[in-house]
Amino acid sequence: MPSPAISAPLPWKTAWVVGASHGIGRAVALRLASAGVTVAASARDEAALAGLSAQAEGGIVAYPLDVTDPDGVEATVAAIETDLGAIDLAVLSAGVWDPFSIDDIDIAAFRSGIEVNYLGTVNAVAALVPRMRGQGRGQIAVVSSVAGYFGLPRSAAYGPTKAALINLAECLRTELDGTGVTVSLVNPGFVKTRLTAKNDFPMPFLMTPEAAADRMVRGLVSGRFEVAFPLRFVLILKTLGLLPYPLFFWIIRKFVSRK
Ligand SMILES: NC(=O)c1ccc[n+]([C@@H]2O[C@H](COP(=O)([O-])OP(=O)(O)OC[C@H]3O[C@@H](n4cnc5c(N)ncnc54)[C@H](OP(=O)(O)O)[C@@H]3O)[C@@H](O)[C@H]2O)c1
Incomplete structure:
Protein backbone atom coordinates (compact mmCIF):
# COMPACT_ATOMS: atom_id res chain seq x y z
CA MET A 1 0.00 0.00 0.00
CA PRO A 2 1.49 3.42 -0.90
CA SER A 3 2.44 5.67 2.01
CA PRO A 4 0.45 8.88 2.53
CA ALA A 5 1.64 11.99 0.70
CA ILE A 6 4.33 13.78 2.69
CA SER A 7 2.74 17.15 1.94
CA ALA A 8 -0.25 16.29 4.17
CA PRO A 9 -0.04 17.73 7.72
CA LEU A 10 1.84 15.33 9.99
CA PRO A 11 -0.18 13.69 12.79
CA TRP A 12 2.23 14.74 15.57
CA LYS A 13 2.49 18.03 17.45
CA THR A 14 5.61 17.24 19.49
CA ALA A 15 8.36 14.76 18.64
CA TRP A 16 11.47 13.61 20.48
CA VAL A 17 14.35 12.54 18.28
CA VAL A 18 17.19 10.72 20.01
CA GLY A 19 20.45 10.63 18.05
CA ALA A 20 19.57 13.96 16.45
CA SER A 21 23.05 15.51 16.37
CA HIS A 22 24.14 13.67 13.20
CA GLY A 23 23.05 11.48 10.33
CA ILE A 24 19.59 9.99 10.04
CA GLY A 25 18.28 11.41 13.34
CA ARG A 26 19.38 14.92 12.37
CA ALA A 27 17.67 14.65 8.98
CA VAL A 28 14.48 13.33 10.62
CA ALA A 29 14.48 16.21 13.13
CA LEU A 30 14.79 18.74 10.29
CA ARG A 31 12.13 16.95 8.21
CA LEU A 32 9.66 16.98 11.11
CA ALA A 33 10.41 20.60 12.05
CA SER A 34 9.96 21.73 8.43
CA ALA A 35 6.45 20.26 8.58
CA GLY A 36 5.58 22.23 11.72
CA VAL A 37 6.24 19.56 14.35
CA THR A 38 7.96 20.89 17.50
CA VAL A 39 11.06 18.72 17.92
CA ALA A 40 13.04 17.95 21.06
CA ASP A 66 23.60 10.25 26.95
CA VAL A 67 21.14 7.40 26.34
CA THR A 68 23.16 5.01 28.46
CA ASP A 69 22.14 6.98 31.58
CA PRO A 70 18.60 5.85 32.58
CA ASP A 71 18.13 8.65 35.13
CA GLY A 72 19.23 11.23 32.57
CA VAL A 73 16.79 9.80 30.03
CA GLU A 74 13.93 9.90 32.54
CA ALA A 75 14.78 13.51 33.54
CA THR A 76 15.01 14.56 29.88
CA VAL A 77 11.60 13.14 29.01
CA ALA A 78 10.12 14.87 32.07
CA ALA A 79 11.74 18.18 31.03
CA ILE A 80 10.46 17.88 27.45
CA GLU A 81 6.92 17.26 28.71
CA THR A 82 7.10 20.29 31.00
CA ASP A 83 8.56 22.56 28.30
CA LEU A 84 6.87 21.35 25.12
CA GLY A 85 3.93 19.21 26.20
CA ALA A 86 3.25 15.49 25.75
CA ILE A 87 5.50 13.62 23.31
CA ASP A 88 3.41 12.29 20.40
CA LEU A 89 6.26 10.68 18.49
CA ALA A 90 9.64 9.40 19.72
CA VAL A 91 12.27 8.43 17.16
CA LEU A 92 14.95 6.36 18.91
CA SER A 93 17.87 6.59 16.52
CA ALA A 94 20.97 6.73 18.75
CA GLY A 95 23.42 4.09 17.61
CA VAL A 96 27.04 3.07 17.26
CA TRP A 97 28.65 0.72 14.76
CA ASP A 98 32.09 -0.78 15.22
CA PRO A 99 33.22 -3.09 12.44
CA PHE A 100 34.22 -6.38 14.07
CA SER A 101 37.40 -8.22 13.25
CA ILE A 102 37.80 -11.84 14.29
CA ASP A 103 41.57 -11.19 14.59
CA ASP A 104 41.07 -8.37 17.05
CA ILE A 105 38.02 -9.05 19.20
CA ASP A 106 37.14 -5.88 21.07
CA ILE A 107 34.84 -6.58 24.00
CA ALA A 108 34.40 -2.84 24.60
CA ALA A 109 32.78 -2.51 21.17
CA PHE A 110 30.33 -5.31 22.05
CA ARG A 111 29.57 -3.58 25.35
CA SER A 112 28.97 -0.14 23.83
CA GLY A 113 26.78 -1.72 21.13
CA ILE A 114 24.57 -3.27 23.80
CA GLU A 115 24.62 -0.20 26.04
CA VAL A 116 23.87 2.41 23.37
CA ASN A 117 21.93 0.57 20.66
CA TYR A 118 19.91 -1.80 22.84
CA LEU A 119 19.82 -0.57 26.45
CA GLY A 120 19.80 3.07 25.33
CA THR A 121 16.57 2.31 23.48
CA VAL A 122 15.21 0.40 26.47
CA ASN A 123 15.94 3.42 28.70
CA ALA A 124 13.91 5.64 26.39
CA VAL A 125 11.09 3.12 26.11
CA ALA A 126 10.94 2.84 29.92
CA ALA A 127 10.53 6.61 30.24
CA LEU A 128 8.02 6.89 27.38
CA VAL A 129 5.62 3.97 27.79
CA PRO A 130 4.00 4.92 31.15
CA ARG A 131 3.53 8.50 29.96
CA MET A 132 2.11 7.55 26.56
CA ARG A 133 -0.18 4.97 28.15
CA GLY A 134 -1.35 7.66 30.58
CA GLN A 135 -2.23 9.99 27.74
CA GLY A 136 -3.70 7.11 25.71
CA ARG A 137 -1.71 7.95 22.59
CA GLY A 138 1.79 8.13 21.20
CA GLN A 139 4.12 6.50 18.68
CA ILE A 140 7.55 5.04 19.38
CA ALA A 141 9.86 4.42 16.41
CA VAL A 142 12.63 1.97 17.23
CA VAL A 143 15.46 2.46 14.73
CA SER A 144 17.04 -0.92 14.11
CA SER A 145 18.62 -1.97 10.78
CA VAL A 146 18.37 -4.51 7.99
CA ALA A 147 21.61 -5.75 9.61
CA GLY A 148 19.38 -7.20 12.32
CA TYR A 149 17.70 -9.65 9.92
CA PHE A 150 20.58 -12.15 10.18
CA GLY A 151 24.26 -12.40 11.07
CA LEU A 152 26.73 -10.90 8.60
CA PRO A 153 30.52 -10.92 8.50
CA ARG A 154 32.14 -8.10 10.55
CA SER A 155 28.81 -7.25 12.24
CA ALA A 156 29.13 -9.31 15.41
CA ALA A 157 29.32 -6.24 17.68
CA TYR A 158 26.40 -4.56 15.88
CA GLY A 159 24.04 -7.04 14.21
CA PRO A 160 22.97 -8.77 17.45
CA THR A 161 22.00 -5.40 18.98
CA LYS A 162 19.84 -4.68 15.95
CA ALA A 163 18.30 -8.16 16.03
CA ALA A 164 17.50 -7.52 19.70
CA LEU A 165 15.80 -4.24 18.78
CA ILE A 166 13.65 -5.97 16.15
CA ASN A 167 12.58 -8.52 18.75
CA LEU A 168 11.97 -5.77 21.33
CA ALA A 169 9.78 -3.80 18.92
CA GLU A 170 7.79 -6.96 18.11
CA CYS A 171 7.22 -7.60 21.84
CA LEU A 172 6.12 -4.02 22.47
CA ARG A 173 3.88 -3.76 19.43
CA THR A 174 1.73 -6.66 20.61
CA GLU A 175 1.87 -5.76 24.27
CA LEU A 176 0.76 -2.18 23.68
CA ASP A 177 -1.95 -3.12 21.20
CA GLY A 178 -5.20 -1.38 22.13
CA THR A 179 -3.59 1.16 24.46
CA GLY A 180 -3.32 3.92 21.86
CA VAL A 181 0.48 3.58 21.82
CA THR A 182 1.90 2.48 18.46
CA VAL A 183 5.32 0.91 18.16
CA SER A 184 7.04 1.07 14.79
CA LEU A 185 10.22 -0.63 13.67
CA VAL A 186 12.52 1.25 11.30
CA ASN A 187 15.00 -0.85 9.33
CA PRO A 188 17.13 1.29 7.02
CA GLY A 189 19.54 -0.10 4.47
CA PHE A 190 22.81 1.75 3.83
CA VAL A 191 22.63 5.50 4.51
CA LYS A 192 25.55 7.86 3.90
CA THR A 193 26.44 9.10 7.40
CA ARG A 194 29.56 9.23 9.58
CA LEU A 195 28.53 5.77 10.82
CA THR A 196 28.89 4.19 7.36
CA ALA A 197 31.94 6.37 6.55
CA LYS A 198 33.83 3.59 8.42
CA ASN A 199 32.87 1.07 5.74
CA ASP A 200 35.54 0.17 3.20
CA PHE A 201 33.28 -2.04 1.08
CA PRO A 202 30.75 -1.15 -1.63
CA MET A 203 27.38 -0.31 -0.08
CA PRO A 204 24.49 -1.31 -2.35
CA PHE A 205 21.58 1.11 -2.69
CA LEU A 206 23.35 3.75 -0.54
CA MET A 207 21.01 6.66 0.14
CA THR A 208 21.27 10.14 1.64
CA PRO A 209 20.09 10.87 5.20
CA GLU A 210 17.47 13.21 3.73
CA ALA A 211 16.04 10.47 1.51
CA ALA A 212 16.09 8.08 4.47
CA ALA A 213 14.31 10.64 6.67
CA ASP A 214 11.66 11.14 4.01
CA ARG A 215 10.99 7.37 3.73
CA MET A 216 10.96 7.11 7.49
CA VAL A 217 8.46 9.92 8.08
CA ARG A 218 6.17 8.61 5.32
CA GLY A 219 6.28 5.12 6.81
CA LEU A 220 5.67 6.33 10.34
CA VAL A 221 2.64 8.33 9.20
CA SER A 222 1.16 5.12 7.76
CA GLY A 223 1.30 3.48 11.22
CA ARG A 224 2.49 0.16 9.74
CA PHE A 225 4.79 -1.91 11.92
CA GLU A 226 7.93 -2.17 9.80
CA VAL A 227 9.30 0.81 7.91
CA ALA A 228 12.16 -0.66 5.87
CA PHE A 229 13.94 0.84 2.90
CA PRO A 230 15.09 0.91 0.16
CA LEU A 231 12.49 -1.63 -0.91
CA ARG A 232 14.59 -3.55 -3.47
CA PHE A 233 17.41 -4.10 -0.96
CA VAL A 234 14.93 -5.12 1.75
CA LEU A 235 13.25 -7.65 -0.54
CA ILE A 236 16.61 -9.19 -1.50
CA LEU A 237 17.61 -9.49 2.17
CA LYS A 238 14.26 -10.88 3.30
CA THR A 239 14.45 -13.50 0.55
CA LEU A 240 18.01 -14.36 1.61
CA GLY A 241 16.79 -14.83 5.17
CA LEU A 242 14.25 -17.44 4.01
CA LEU A 243 16.84 -19.66 2.32
CA PRO A 244 18.12 -22.90 3.87
CA TYR A 245 21.43 -22.30 5.70
CA PRO A 246 23.74 -24.07 3.21
CA LEU A 247 22.49 -21.83 0.40
CA PHE A 248 22.40 -18.76 2.65
CA PHE A 249 26.05 -19.23 3.71
CA TRP A 250 27.13 -19.97 0.13
CA ILE A 251 25.67 -16.63 -1.00
CA ILE A 252 27.12 -14.72 1.95
CA ARG A 253 30.58 -16.24 1.32
CA LYS A 254 30.38 -15.37 -2.36
CA PHE A 255 29.00 -11.83 -2.15
CA VAL A 256 29.79 -10.33 1.26
CA SER A 257 33.31 -9.17 2.14
CA ARG A 258 34.83 -10.84 5.20
CA LYS A 259 37.75 -8.41 5.41
N1 LIG B 1 23.78 4.76 8.32
C1 LIG B 1 23.27 3.58 8.01
O1 LIG B 1 23.55 3.00 6.94
C2 LIG B 1 22.32 2.88 8.95
C3 LIG B 1 21.67 1.74 8.47
C4 LIG B 1 20.79 1.07 9.31
C5 LIG B 1 20.55 1.56 10.58
N2 LIG B 1 21.21 2.66 11.02
C6 LIG B 1 20.92 3.12 12.36
O2 LIG B 1 20.43 4.42 12.32
C7 LIG B 1 20.77 5.10 13.53
C8 LIG B 1 21.46 6.39 13.19
O3 LIG B 1 22.68 6.09 12.53
P1 LIG B 1 23.44 7.15 11.62
O4 LIG B 1 23.90 6.42 10.43
O5 LIG B 1 22.64 8.36 11.49
O6 LIG B 1 24.74 7.40 12.52
P2 LIG B 1 25.43 8.72 13.05
O7 LIG B 1 25.44 9.75 11.99
O8 LIG B 1 26.71 8.29 13.65
O9 LIG B 1 24.41 9.19 14.19
C9 LIG B 1 24.29 8.44 15.36
C10 LIG B 1 23.58 9.29 16.38
O10 LIG B 1 23.52 8.55 17.61
C11 LIG B 1 23.93 9.42 18.66
N3 LIG B 1 24.50 8.69 19.80
C12 LIG B 1 25.51 7.78 19.77
N4 LIG B 1 25.79 7.40 21.04
C13 LIG B 1 24.93 8.07 21.85
C14 LIG B 1 24.72 8.11 23.25
N5 LIG B 1 25.45 7.37 24.10
N6 LIG B 1 23.75 8.92 23.72
C15 LIG B 1 23.01 9.69 22.91
N7 LIG B 1 23.15 9.69 21.57
C16 LIG B 1 24.11 8.90 21.06
C17 LIG B 1 24.96 10.32 18.02
O11 LIG B 1 25.09 11.53 18.74
P3 LIG B 1 26.30 11.93 19.72
O12 LIG B 1 27.56 11.31 19.18
O13 LIG B 1 26.26 13.43 19.66
O14 LIG B 1 25.91 11.41 21.05
C18 LIG B 1 24.30 10.59 16.67
O15 LIG B 1 23.40 11.65 16.77
C19 LIG B 1 21.64 4.13 14.32
O16 LIG B 1 20.84 3.47 15.26
C20 LIG B 1 22.12 3.17 13.27
O17 LIG B 1 22.45 1.92 13.81
C21 LIG B 1 22.08 3.34 10.23
Whole structure:
Protein backbone atom coordinates (compact mmCIF):
# COMPACT_ATOMS: atom_id res chain seq x y z
CA MET A 1 0.00 0.00 0.00
CA PRO A 2 1.49 3.42 -0.90
CA SER A 3 2.44 5.67 2.01
CA PRO A 4 0.45 8.88 2.53
CA ALA A 5 1.64 11.99 0.70
CA ILE A 6 4.33 13.78 2.69
CA SER A 7 2.74 17.15 1.94
CA ALA A 8 -0.25 16.29 4.17
CA PRO A 9 -0.04 17.73 7.72
CA LEU A 10 1.84 15.33 9.99
CA PRO A 11 -0.18 13.69 12.79
CA TRP A 12 2.23 14.74 15.57
CA LYS A 13 2.49 18.03 17.45
CA THR A 14 5.61 17.24 19.49
CA ALA A 15 8.36 14.76 18.64
CA TRP A 16 11.47 13.61 20.48
CA VAL A 17 14.35 12.54 18.28
CA VAL A 18 17.19 10.72 20.01
CA GLY A 19 20.45 10.63 18.05
CA ALA A 20 19.57 13.96 16.45
CA SER A 21 23.05 15.51 16.37
CA HIS A 22 24.14 13.67 13.20
CA GLY A 23 23.05 11.48 10.33
CA ILE A 24 19.59 9.99 10.04
CA GLY A 25 18.28 11.41 13.34
CA ARG A 26 19.38 14.92 12.37
CA ALA A 27 17.67 14.65 8.98
CA VAL A 28 14.48 13.33 10.62
CA ALA A 29 14.48 16.21 13.13
CA LEU A 30 14.79 18.74 10.29
CA ARG A 31 12.13 16.95 8.21
CA LEU A 32 9.66 16.98 11.11
CA ALA A 33 10.41 20.60 12.05
CA SER A 34 9.96 21.73 8.43
CA ALA A 35 6.45 20.26 8.58
CA GLY A 36 5.58 22.23 11.72
CA VAL A 37 6.24 19.56 14.35
CA THR A 38 7.96 20.89 17.50
CA VAL A 39 11.06 18.72 17.92
CA ALA A 40 13.04 17.95 21.06
CA ALA A 41 16.48 16.87 19.86
CA SER A 42 18.78 14.69 21.97
CA ALA A 43 22.32 13.33 21.67
CA ARG A 44 25.61 13.96 23.48
CA ASP A 45 27.12 16.52 21.10
CA GLU A 46 25.81 19.81 22.49
CA ALA A 47 27.45 21.98 19.83
CA ALA A 48 25.90 19.95 17.03
CA LEU A 49 22.48 20.15 18.69
CA ALA A 50 22.83 23.93 19.12
CA GLY A 51 23.68 24.21 15.40
CA LEU A 52 20.65 22.10 14.51
CA SER A 53 18.42 24.23 16.70
CA ALA A 54 19.74 27.43 15.10
CA GLN A 55 19.15 25.98 11.63
CA ALA A 56 15.51 25.22 12.47
CA GLU A 57 14.90 28.72 13.85
CA GLY A 58 13.14 27.66 17.04
CA GLY A 59 11.38 24.56 15.69
CA ILE A 60 13.97 22.29 17.30
CA VAL A 61 14.89 22.50 20.99
CA ALA A 62 18.10 20.82 22.20
CA TYR A 63 18.02 18.40 25.13
CA PRO A 64 21.57 17.00 25.40
CA LEU A 65 21.60 13.44 26.68
CA ASP A 66 23.60 10.25 26.95
CA VAL A 67 21.14 7.40 26.34
CA THR A 68 23.16 5.01 28.46
CA ASP A 69 22.14 6.98 31.58
CA PRO A 70 18.60 5.85 32.58
CA ASP A 71 18.13 8.65 35.13
CA GLY A 72 19.23 11.23 32.57
CA VAL A 73 16.79 9.80 30.03
CA GLU A 74 13.93 9.90 32.54
CA ALA A 75 14.78 13.51 33.54
CA THR A 76 15.01 14.56 29.88
CA VAL A 77 11.60 13.14 29.01
CA ALA A 78 10.12 14.87 32.07
CA ALA A 79 11.74 18.18 31.03
CA ILE A 80 10.46 17.88 27.45
CA GLU A 81 6.92 17.26 28.71
CA THR A 82 7.10 20.29 31.00
CA ASP A 83 8.56 22.56 28.30
CA LEU A 84 6.87 21.35 25.12
CA GLY A 85 3.93 19.21 26.20
CA ALA A 86 3.25 15.49 25.75
CA ILE A 87 5.50 13.62 23.31
CA ASP A 88 3.41 12.29 20.40
CA LEU A 89 6.26 10.68 18.49
CA ALA A 90 9.64 9.40 19.72
CA VAL A 91 12.27 8.43 17.16
CA LEU A 92 14.95 6.36 18.91
CA SER A 93 17.87 6.59 16.52
CA ALA A 94 20.97 6.73 18.75
CA GLY A 95 23.42 4.09 17.61
CA VAL A 96 27.04 3.07 17.26
CA TRP A 97 28.65 0.72 14.76
CA ASP A 98 32.09 -0.78 15.22
CA PRO A 99 33.22 -3.09 12.44
CA PHE A 100 34.22 -6.38 14.07
CA SER A 101 37.40 -8.22 13.25
CA ILE A 102 37.80 -11.84 14.29
CA ASP A 103 41.57 -11.19 14.59
CA ASP A 104 41.07 -8.37 17.05
CA ILE A 105 38.02 -9.05 19.20
CA ASP A 106 37.14 -5.88 21.07
CA ILE A 107 34.84 -6.58 24.00
CA ALA A 108 34.40 -2.84 24.60
CA ALA A 109 32.78 -2.51 21.17
CA PHE A 110 30.33 -5.31 22.05
CA ARG A 111 29.57 -3.58 25.35
CA SER A 112 28.97 -0.14 23.83
CA GLY A 113 26.78 -1.72 21.13
CA ILE A 114 24.57 -3.27 23.80
CA GLU A 115 24.62 -0.20 26.04
CA VAL A 116 23.87 2.41 23.37
CA ASN A 117 21.93 0.57 20.66
CA TYR A 118 19.91 -1.80 22.84
CA LEU A 119 19.82 -0.57 26.45
CA GLY A 120 19.80 3.07 25.33
CA THR A 121 16.57 2.31 23.48
CA VAL A 122 15.21 0.40 26.47
CA ASN A 123 15.94 3.42 28.70
CA ALA A 124 13.91 5.64 26.39
CA VAL A 125 11.09 3.12 26.11
CA ALA A 126 10.94 2.84 29.92
CA ALA A 127 10.53 6.61 30.24
CA LEU A 128 8.02 6.89 27.38
CA VAL A 129 5.62 3.97 27.79
CA PRO A 130 4.00 4.92 31.15
CA ARG A 131 3.53 8.50 29.96
CA MET A 132 2.11 7.55 26.56
CA ARG A 133 -0.18 4.97 28.15
CA GLY A 134 -1.35 7.66 30.58
CA GLN A 135 -2.23 9.99 27.74
CA GLY A 136 -3.70 7.11 25.71
CA ARG A 137 -1.71 7.95 22.59
CA GLY A 138 1.79 8.13 21.20
CA GLN A 139 4.12 6.50 18.68
CA ILE A 140 7.55 5.04 19.38
CA ALA A 141 9.86 4.42 16.41
CA VAL A 142 12.63 1.97 17.23
CA VAL A 143 15.46 2.46 14.73
CA SER A 144 17.04 -0.92 14.11
CA SER A 145 18.62 -1.97 10.78
CA VAL A 146 18.37 -4.51 7.99
CA ALA A 147 21.61 -5.75 9.61
CA GLY A 148 19.38 -7.20 12.32
CA TYR A 149 17.70 -9.65 9.92
CA PHE A 150 20.58 -12.15 10.18
CA GLY A 151 24.26 -12.40 11.07
CA LEU A 152 26.73 -10.90 8.60
CA PRO A 153 30.52 -10.92 8.50
CA ARG A 154 32.14 -8.10 10.55
CA SER A 155 28.81 -7.25 12.24
CA ALA A 156 29.13 -9.31 15.41
CA ALA A 157 29.32 -6.24 17.68
CA TYR A 158 26.40 -4.56 15.88
CA GLY A 159 24.04 -7.04 14.21
CA PRO A 160 22.97 -8.77 17.45
CA THR A 161 22.00 -5.40 18.98
CA LYS A 162 19.84 -4.68 15.95
CA ALA A 163 18.30 -8.16 16.03
CA ALA A 164 17.50 -7.52 19.70
CA LEU A 165 15.80 -4.24 18.78
CA ILE A 166 13.65 -5.97 16.15
CA ASN A 167 12.58 -8.52 18.75
CA LEU A 168 11.97 -5.77 21.33
CA ALA A 169 9.78 -3.80 18.92
CA GLU A 170 7.79 -6.96 18.11
CA CYS A 171 7.22 -7.60 21.84
CA LEU A 172 6.12 -4.02 22.47
CA ARG A 173 3.88 -3.76 19.43
CA THR A 174 1.73 -6.66 20.61
CA GLU A 175 1.87 -5.76 24.27
CA LEU A 176 0.76 -2.18 23.68
CA ASP A 177 -1.95 -3.12 21.20
CA GLY A 178 -5.20 -1.38 22.13
CA THR A 179 -3.59 1.16 24.46
CA GLY A 180 -3.32 3.92 21.86
CA VAL A 181 0.48 3.58 21.82
CA THR A 182 1.90 2.48 18.46
CA VAL A 183 5.32 0.91 18.16
CA SER A 184 7.04 1.07 14.79
CA LEU A 185 10.22 -0.63 13.67
CA VAL A 186 12.52 1.25 11.30
CA ASN A 187 15.00 -0.85 9.33
CA PRO A 188 17.13 1.29 7.02
CA GLY A 189 19.54 -0.10 4.47
CA PHE A 190 22.81 1.75 3.83
CA VAL A 191 22.63 5.50 4.51
CA LYS A 192 25.55 7.86 3.90
CA THR A 193 26.44 9.10 7.40
CA ARG A 194 29.56 9.23 9.58
CA LEU A 195 28.53 5.77 10.82
CA THR A 196 28.89 4.19 7.36
CA ALA A 197 31.94 6.37 6.55
CA LYS A 198 33.83 3.59 8.42
CA ASN A 199 32.87 1.07 5.74
CA ASP A 200 35.54 0.17 3.20
CA PHE A 201 33.28 -2.04 1.08
CA PRO A 202 30.75 -1.15 -1.63
CA MET A 203 27.38 -0.31 -0.08
CA PRO A 204 24.49 -1.31 -2.35
CA PHE A 205 21.58 1.11 -2.69
CA LEU A 206 23.35 3.75 -0.54
CA MET A 207 21.01 6.66 0.14
CA THR A 208 21.27 10.14 1.64
CA PRO A 209 20.09 10.87 5.20
CA GLU A 210 17.47 13.21 3.73
CA ALA A 211 16.04 10.47 1.51
CA ALA A 212 16.09 8.08 4.47
CA ALA A 213 14.31 10.64 6.67
CA ASP A 214 11.66 11.14 4.01
CA ARG A 215 10.99 7.37 3.73
CA MET A 216 10.96 7.11 7.49
CA VAL A 217 8.46 9.92 8.08
CA ARG A 218 6.17 8.61 5.32
CA GLY A 219 6.28 5.12 6.81
CA LEU A 220 5.67 6.33 10.34
CA VAL A 221 2.64 8.33 9.20
CA SER A 222 1.16 5.12 7.76
CA GLY A 223 1.30 3.48 11.22
CA ARG A 224 2.49 0.16 9.74
CA PHE A 225 4.79 -1.91 11.92
CA GLU A 226 7.93 -2.17 9.80
CA VAL A 227 9.30 0.81 7.91
CA ALA A 228 12.16 -0.66 5.87
CA PHE A 229 13.94 0.84 2.90
CA PRO A 230 15.09 0.91 0.16
CA LEU A 231 12.49 -1.63 -0.91
CA ARG A 232 14.59 -3.55 -3.47
CA PHE A 233 17.41 -4.10 -0.96
CA VAL A 234 14.93 -5.12 1.75
CA LEU A 235 13.25 -7.65 -0.54
CA ILE A 236 16.61 -9.19 -1.50
CA LEU A 237 17.61 -9.49 2.17
CA LYS A 238 14.26 -10.88 3.30
CA THR A 239 14.45 -13.50 0.55
CA LEU A 240 18.01 -14.36 1.61
CA GLY A 241 16.79 -14.83 5.17
CA LEU A 242 14.25 -17.44 4.01
CA LEU A 243 16.84 -19.66 2.32
CA PRO A 244 18.12 -22.90 3.87
CA TYR A 245 21.43 -22.30 5.70
CA PRO A 246 23.74 -24.07 3.21
CA LEU A 247 22.49 -21.83 0.40
CA PHE A 248 22.40 -18.76 2.65
CA PHE A 249 26.05 -19.23 3.71
CA TRP A 250 27.13 -19.97 0.13
CA ILE A 251 25.67 -16.63 -1.00
CA ILE A 252 27.12 -14.72 1.95
CA ARG A 253 30.58 -16.24 1.32
CA LYS A 254 30.38 -15.37 -2.36
CA PHE A 255 29.00 -11.83 -2.15
CA VAL A 256 29.79 -10.33 1.26
CA SER A 257 33.31 -9.17 2.14
CA ARG A 258 34.83 -10.84 5.20
CA LYS A 259 37.75 -8.41 5.41
N1 LIG B 1 23.78 4.76 8.32
C1 LIG B 1 23.27 3.58 8.01
O1 LIG B 1 23.55 3.00 6.94
C2 LIG B 1 22.32 2.88 8.95
C3 LIG B 1 21.67 1.74 8.47
C4 LIG B 1 20.79 1.07 9.31
C5 LIG B 1 20.55 1.56 10.58
N2 LIG B 1 21.21 2.66 11.02
C6 LIG B 1 20.92 3.12 12.36
O2 LIG B 1 20.43 4.42 12.32
C7 LIG B 1 20.77 5.10 13.53
C8 LIG B 1 21.46 6.39 13.19
O3 LIG B 1 22.68 6.09 12.53
P1 LIG B 1 23.44 7.15 11.62
O4 LIG B 1 23.90 6.42 10.43
O5 LIG B 1 22.64 8.36 11.49
O6 LIG B 1 24.74 7.40 12.52
P2 LIG B 1 25.43 8.72 13.05
O7 LIG B 1 25.44 9.75 11.99
O8 LIG B 1 26.71 8.29 13.65
O9 LIG B 1 24.41 9.19 14.19
C9 LIG B 1 24.29 8.44 15.36
C10 LIG B 1 23.58 9.29 16.38
O10 LIG B 1 23.52 8.55 17.61
C11 LIG B 1 23.93 9.42 18.66
N3 LIG B 1 24.50 8.69 19.80
C12 LIG B 1 25.51 7.78 19.77
N4 LIG B 1 25.79 7.40 21.04
C13 LIG B 1 24.93 8.07 21.85
C14 LIG B 1 24.72 8.11 23.25
N5 LIG B 1 25.45 7.37 24.10
N6 LIG B 1 23.75 8.92 23.72
C15 LIG B 1 23.01 9.69 22.91
N7 LIG B 1 23.15 9.69 21.57
C16 LIG B 1 24.11 8.90 21.06
C17 LIG B 1 24.96 10.32 18.02
O11 LIG B 1 25.09 11.53 18.74
P3 LIG B 1 26.30 11.93 19.72
O12 LIG B 1 27.56 11.31 19.18
O13 LIG B 1 26.26 13.43 19.66
O14 LIG B 1 25.91 11.41 21.05
C18 LIG B 1 24.30 10.59 16.67
O15 LIG B 1 23.40 11.65 16.77
C19 LIG B 1 21.64 4.13 14.32
O16 LIG B 1 20.84 3.47 15.26
C20 LIG B 1 22.12 3.17 13.27
O17 LIG B 1 22.45 1.92 13.81
C21 LIG B 1 22.08 3.34 10.23
